[in-house]
Structures are given as structure tokens and as C-alpha cells.
Amino acid sequence: PHRLALLVPFRERFEELLAFVPYMHRFLSKKRIRHHIFILNQVDRFRFNRASLINVGFLESGNDTDYIAMHDVDLLPLNEQLDYGYPEAGALPRGTPKLHPLYHYKTYVGGILLLTKQHYEMCNGMSNRFWGWGREDDEFYRRIKGAGLQVRRPSGITTGYETFQHLHDPVWRKRDQKRIAAQKQEQFKVDREGGLNNVRYRIESRTALSVAGAPCTVLNILLDCDTSETPWCTFG
Secondary structure, eight states: OOOEEEEEEESSOHHHHHHHHHHHHHHHHHTTOOEEEEEEEEOSSSOOOHHHHHHHHHHHSOTTOOEEEEEOTTEEEOOTTSOOSOOTTEEEESSOTTTOSSOOOTTOOOSEEEEEHHHHHHTTSOOSOOOSSSSHHHHHHHHHHHTTOEEOOOOSOOOGGGSEEEOOOTTTSOOOOOOOTTHHHHTTSOOSSOSGGGOOEEEEEEEEEEETTEEEEEEEEEEOOOTTTOGGGSOO
């Protein structure tokens, strides 16, 4: 049987984590989805890098899982008809333009995306060049298409923008949307070289944790940055 690695990029959102882990464990268990939740906690001094954390989670998730869901910690599925099963035919974005509470453009694949491990490797993972918030999922959409994979949207979901609960409070916790130096131009480019093959990191610790009875693994991750390549990984 298939087993899902739920990869959750994370930094300092502990109140969201306390809600997310038990909720997703119950949701997936009710659907009889075998799963392992990985909290990918970035503990270095650099700006947040969601894509690199997902690459690390993929590499550290072990051989007992054969597909992944890259999953934002602030997005909870409310409709039990949403499919988290094995995405054999291609990429399965769950927070699609007609369902996600915030993002509605037709190429959107962020928030929640399911892929087999084989398909993720075919894309060479995600680009490591995106420090700060946004754009890494748009670049990954182009990788998916470049690898010849299909993007299959959910069908038969009638709950619209009520399909998910969005936990994030943008007033209390502002996103890092700064664009520094060449980052303004770089954010629209396709990274044709980097990804799984060159993500630089160290695992500071790996901890098995239970949150309200729901099991997960917390990886404390130290990313590395070549400031000659991506000087925008720090605020300077």
C-alpha cells in the first residue's frame, strides 16, 4: 500500500502547528491514508525558503513513503471529498483556483500539491533560489510542465472557497515579501540547473513528537546560502 509523506515547511508558527498536526492526522486517518507528517523547521539565520525545505523533506522522508504532499501549515481541508490518495497520473494540486480562499489564477499549484516521489525527482525538485515569500510554486509549475507531467485539478467539489480553512493572520504575522537587488528580476526566471541536486543543508536534530496524540517528526534544518549566487537570502 502507498504511504504519504506530508511535508510542512515551517518557521515559528507554533499556534498554527498545534492546530494543523492533530487535524491533518485525523483527516487522513479517516480517509485511510497511510501517512507520516514531517515538520520542516528552518532554524538558520537566512530568510525563509519554502522550496528548499521541501527539497530537504523529500530527501529525509525515507523509503517507507512513496508520494509526497507539500502542504502549507495554515491551510486545513474542510471537505472530506478532497483526494489525498496516490497521484499516479501526475501532479494533484488541492488548493486550486476555484477552491483556494486567496489565490485564483489558473496556473496556481501552491498551498497543497501531491506528487509521486518519482515525478518529483523528474522535476529535480524545486528551485533553491527563492528566499522570502512567493513565486517558488509558479516556477515549479513550469518544471512540472517541462517534465511532461499533467496537472489534474479536483472535480466534483462544490464547496468553493469554503473548501479550506485559512489560519494565517496577515496583520499579526506579516509575510516577508521584500524584493532585494536582482531578486526582482530573478523571481520570474526558470532555474534550469538547481533543485534536489544542489540543495545545501544540515539536519540539526530530528525529533519524534506527539501533538494532542497525533504523531509527527520535526526536522530542525539549517539551510546554507551562497551569497554570491543569491545575495537576497539575507536582509544585508
